[in-house]
Amino acid sequence: LAKTTQPISMDSYEGQEVNITCSHNNIATNDYITWYQQFPSQGPRFIIQGYKTKVTNEVASLFIPADRKSSTLSLPRVSLSDTAVYYCLVGDILGAGSYQLTFGKGTKLSVIP
């Protein structure tokens, strides 16, 4: 069962900034927050990862408040090619102490011309 909650879908016009918020109320102390992007019929692609405060790379920014119970992926000036499903993940401890990343349903972002 995924430990994260995010909107099922979002629409945005080209050139706008898009913010996708993810809730992870039960995040553990050692968990990092990771976002992936997936295009149809392709494997997910790593976008960004953070632990607290703000992280920025060439494609996105990730904002994490002090309590770490949520995070917001920010995509600046989206284009049509940003239409994809975006997944927010935190770690998940299985039985016998092993660890996995559990994918939820993600947020389907549709960018409109």
Added chain:
Amino acid sequence: ETGVTQTPRHLVMGMTNKKSLKCEQHLGHNAMYWYKQSAKKPLELMFVYNFKEQTENNSVPSRFSPECPNSSHLFLHLHTLQPEDSALYLCASSQEEVASADTQYFGPGTRLTVL
């Protein structure tokens, strides 16, 4: 290119066939994963290998049989599948399994259709 390759990219098989999916990673990682993605469903983790040892089997039916001969190669052997097994099968790798900060790199997937 993520450094993870999968073959074949597309596969159509009958329910009585035996086939294998292959995954290879060129990243020097120690953990490899098989995921299943059915239409309009989240990715489902099937198997995990860490340093060539299977560490997770998420209640996957025995008609799916994984094999990891070394840290760079992962196979999924298929036999007597059902039509509901039709899906996108994704392979991923990461440096090690037990790390929240460990990024997984995915291959392009194999689109499997079972007739």
